[in-house]
Amino acid sequence: MIELSARDARRLAVSAQLLARPRPHDLIGTAAGLGAVQVDHTAHVAPSAELVLWSRLGSRVSRAAIEDAIGSGRLVEIRGFLRPARDVALFTAEMAAWPGPDPPAYRVAEERWVHANRHARDEILEQLRADGPLPARELSADFAVDWRSSGWNDTKNVPMMLERLEERGEVAVSHRLGRERVWDLAARIHPDEPPVPLEQALAERSRRRLRALGLARVKGPACPVEPLDVGEVGEPARVAGVRGEWRVDPALLHTPFSGRTALLSPLDRLVLDRRRMEEIFGFDYALEMYKPAAQRIWGYYALPVLHLDRLVGKVDARADREDGVLRVDRLHEDAPWSGSVRSAVEVELRSLARFLDLGLVLPGRKG
Incomplete structure (x- = not known):
């Protein structure tokens, strides 16, 4: 041990x-x-x-x-x-075996739904073959059975079929237009590797x-x-x-460690497992974009701050494209930062602003 x-x-x-x-x-x-x-x-x-x-x-x-x-x-x-x-070669065998050996009940239900709508599946694949890549909104098919859920995806037949076909390795995301996925045949996207x-x-x-x-x-x-x-x-x-x-x-285990300062996405793998984050780093954090504004502590999309081997705070920032600036509304210090930590955070913020092709406005400053 x-x-x-x-x-x-x-x-x-x-x-x-x-x-x-x-x-x-x-x-x-x-x-x-x-x-x-x-x-x-x-x-x-x-x-x-x-x-x-x-x-x-x-x-x-x-x-x-x-x-x-x-x-x-x-x-x-x-x-x-x-x-x-x-x-991709590490995933194609799993795709080919979908829904997999001894699948959970929800996967069995998905497989039955795809089978019941095999004609719609063929129609979607043929449209992509002829005209792809295409977003889901430009695809149509005649579904025998609607997709049913208790939430957002109820009756969203084409997007749900595309996701099942992605799991089966038949279609893949070509690229995105903003948030929208654009789909094509997987054979055109995935490398031809065994x-x-x-x-x-x-x-x-x-x-x-x-x-x-x-x-x-x-x-x-x-x-x-x-x-x-x-x-x-x-x-x-x-x-x-x-x-x-x-x-x-x-x-x-024996790799020499030389730390630095970094600003992290709320979905960064260092912090994504919130339980591990709390156990290893003792860091208190939650993504608050789904909370009412009055209940937020750190901000809509606060960026965790790493300094050396500790998570030391959050940056409440937003890209203000209309004014052409990365606007930092607040720096949250879990414990008071030294001057060197604050300077290192500002260096990273300036780098982030350049990456976004924006100016930078820090709290209490005009830029």
Whole structure:
């Protein structure tokens, strides 16, 4: 059993997520190191994937370069996560086996719905074959059975069929127009590589997930697309002051640590597992965009602040495109920042403003 101090655990997590020094250099290599970059197009500051990649690469990346990597197929979107195109081979066997061995009840119901609407499936595939790529709103089909849910997606037959066909490896996201996904046949998007056998692929994905996280639980809450846990890969470990067993990537244990300051997306993998964030970093944070304004503590889309191996505050900022500025409404200091921390945060804010092609307005200043 590997014994880790709280500081060791924090540094392991920060280093694994490429948030220590030196910064990485390569966009695709960075995406590969992160394992998965969640797509969310909330643009209060910038879309989350752009923030995640900028926070690692800084001035070495531009929004145009990220867009080009997606448009050229070097980065592909699989069920809401950007991944290097070469990683698709780790998913194609699972897609081909959909809904998988011993599927849960909801997957069985989805399979029955797709089968009942097999004529609509064929119509959608034929439209994409002839005219794709196309957004869902430009596709039509004759459905025998409506998609039923208790919420937002009730009777949204075409989008729900496209998502099932994506899970089956028949269609893929070509690109996005704002928040809207544009779909095409997967054969036109995914590299023509032989699939990695399913058990081998699942094990490799777990190993890569642990390498990207540094340390993780054996089991966690169900997250079917990109789990938060890693099973039995890596080595068992305990973290001082934290209950239970972890798994760690031993290759990262003796890596020298040189920390830096970073501004993070609310959906960054360093903080996305809120339980792990609290256990390892002791950080109090929640994404408050769905709360009424009067109930928000840190702001609509506050950016967590990493300094060295600690999460030390939040930045309440917004991209004001009309005025051409990144407007920082408030800096939240979990404990009073030293002058050097405040200066480092301002350096990152200026870098973020340049990345967004905006000026910068700090609290109490005109810019």
